[in-house]
Amino acid sequence: MRFDPTELAFDTNSLDAGRPFDAAIVGAGPSGSAMAILLARAGARVALIDAGRFPRDKLCGEYLSPEGVEAVERLVPGDRLARSGGRPIRSVRLTTPRGRTLEAEVAGPDGRVGLGLSRSALDALLLDEARSLGVSVFEGTRISGPILQDGRVVGVSGRGESGRPVAARASVVVAADGRHSAQIRRSGTTRARSLPGLRPRLFGLKRHLTVSDPASDEPSGTVGLHLLPGGYVGACRVEGGRTNLCGLLPERLSRQYRGDLDALADATFSGNRTLSALWQAAEPTGPWKTVAGVRVETSSPRLPGIFSSGDARGTVDPLGGQGLTMAMLGAEVIAPFVLRALARNDEGPAALRAAQRAWHARFDRRVTLCRAFHHALVQPSLIDVASLLGRWGNTLLSLGFAATRDPVRISC
Numbered sequence: 079m080r081f082d083p084t085e086l087a088f089d090t091n092s093l094d095a096g097r098p099f100d101a102a103i104v105g106a107g108p109s110g111s112a113m114a115i116l117l118a119r120a121g122a123r124v125a126l127i128d129a130g131r132f133p134r135d136k137l138c139g140e141y142l143s144p145e146g147v148e149a150v151e152r153l154v155p156g157d158r159l160a161r162s163g164g165r166p167i168r169s170v171r172l173t174t175p176r177g178r179t180l181e182a183e184v185a186g187p188d189g190r191v192g193l194g195l196s197r198s199a200l201d202a203l204l205l206d207e208a209r210s211l212g213v214s215v216f217e218g219t220r221i222s223g224p225i226l227q228d229g230r231v232v233g234v235s236g237r238g239e240s241g242r243p244v245a246a247r248a249s250v251v252v253a254a255d256g257r258h259s260a261q262i263r264r265s266g267t268t269r270a271r272s273l274p275g276l277r278p279r280l281f282g283l284k285r286h287l288t289v290s291d292p293a294s295d296e297p298s299g300t301v302g303l304h305l306l307p308g309g310y311v312g313a314c315r316v317e318g319g320r321t322n323l324c325g326l327l328p329e330r331l332s333r334q335y336r337g338d339l340d341a342l343a344d345a346t347f348s349g350n351r352t353l354s355a356l357w358q359a360a361e362p363t364g365p366w367k368t369v370a371g372v373r374v375e376t377s378s379p380r381l382p383g384i385f386s387s388g389d390a391r392g393t394v395d396p397l398g399g400q401g402l403t404m405a406m407l408g409a410e411v412i413a414p415f416v417l418r419a420l421a422r423n424d425e426g427p428a429a430l431r432a433a434q435r436a437w438h439a440r441f442d443r444r445v446t447l448c449r450a451f452h453h454a455l456v457q458p459s460l461i462d463v464a465s466l467l468g469r470w471g472n473t474l475l476s477l478g479f480a481a482t483r484d485p486v487r488i489s490c
């Protein structure tokens with residue numbers, strides 16, 4: 079997608095009438111809040127701006143990997159994550175329409191476990207920490223794009239909930255506004271990393287449930303990936319006695335059922351008996367959430383002064399459970415470049431390129447493996463065959479998940 083800098087408008091209303099911010103971060107999901115925490119800890123004056131109001135629900139499988147748990151613990155000191163009520167996750171269980179199962183350990187090399195935690199709890203935890211460090215948080219503010227002056231980004235502008243135009247001046251802007259980032263649309267390029275035609279267009283759907291029959295619920299400590307033709311539905315227990323159902327399915331199904339997701343679920347979930355039993359015993363506790371056009375893509379801001387982080391930088395196939403982890407680890411990769419740009423008053427193209435190279439060096443292998451993983455695991459027949467290998471099949475699956483993590487660093 080190309081950008082046209084002449085479209086960008088300058089707006090004089092200010093989010094903060096005082097002196098300009100060092101950094102304006104657009105998006106207060108895990109990557110934006112992580113970035114805000116890291117910059118604020120280094121002494122930067124930060125504005126963190128989000129279209130929503132927190133705590134807010136978000137479409138996600140709500141599985142936080144062991145590496146992601148470690149990242150949150152680095153960002154939010156103390157025992158607040160432990161007290162969040164998140165459910166420990168030790169293994170992943172794949173089920174197929176033929177009723178076969180494959181199961182793998184997903185604990186980290188040090189035995190550290192993952193966590194099932196709702197996005198309303200996780201994102202609010204990170205945002206609260208940013209706020210406590212003095213970050214100026216603006217909720218209910220949708221940013222439409224960066225403000226340009228003499229070919230450089232000098233802030234962002236958008237609208238508050240009342241429709242009032244707002245703007246924030248900042249030396250550096252960080253786009254952390256997720257997949258389909260408006261900041262990247264206005265100031266950069268996005269390229270798909272999935273081979274066209276290799277898989278159908280996918281949409282995501284999510285709903286929180288309580289499950290009356292414990293035997294039908296996802297077993298405690300396990301995240302379920304229940305395969306269906308062309309996609310899958312994940313099940314993960316989260317805090318508050320709820321189970322999160324979150325899936326990726328071909329977009330043609332959404333069209334076929336004209337957006338009636340209950341009808342779609344009744345008809346398609348019956349194709350997998352484990353998922354069907356869970357769905358039959360479930361009582362929804364919230365509405366469906368959906369997102370269209372889920373694909374793997376890499377984005378690059380092209381204007382001096384705008385960095386990007388999290389899904390706005392690049393997405394990963396959700397099946398590996400790496401998106402949240404990459405959002406926070408990615409902020410750790412990019413933050414030093416933002417701080418260097420602020421210290422040297424140099425946010426030119428070279429600084430942006432260096433940040434992008436560091437991000438690719440850290441995550442490209444993981445993105446490629448998760449994509450291969452998606453293609454292999456959404457072939458129920460392949461999983462049927464692997465399940466015939468008994469514990470060798472389970473070991474293969476464990477090795478696959480382990481390969482999507484950072485290699486273990488051995489220090490002498």
Ligand SMILES: Cc1cc2nc3c(=O)[nH]c(=O)nc-3n(C[C@H](O)[C@H](O)[C@H](O)COP(=O)(O)OP(=O)(O)OC[C@H]3O[C@@H](n4cnc5c(N)ncnc54)[C@H](O)[C@@H]3O)c2cc1C
Binds near residue numbers: 222256257
């Ligand atoms: C179906 C599906 C299931 C997934 N399951 C998992 C999983 O189980 N585990 C996992 O680790 N990852 C999972 N992911 C991936 C994970 O959800 C993302 O990688 C993660 O949310 C990225 O975090 P982020 O902070 O970059 O963006 P987001 O979490 O998307 O946050 C972006 C924020 O920006 C705000 N925003 C957007 N536009 C604007 C604007 N114009 N102005 C102001 N604010 C704006 C939004 O309100 C939002 O709060 C899944 C993804 C999908 C599609």
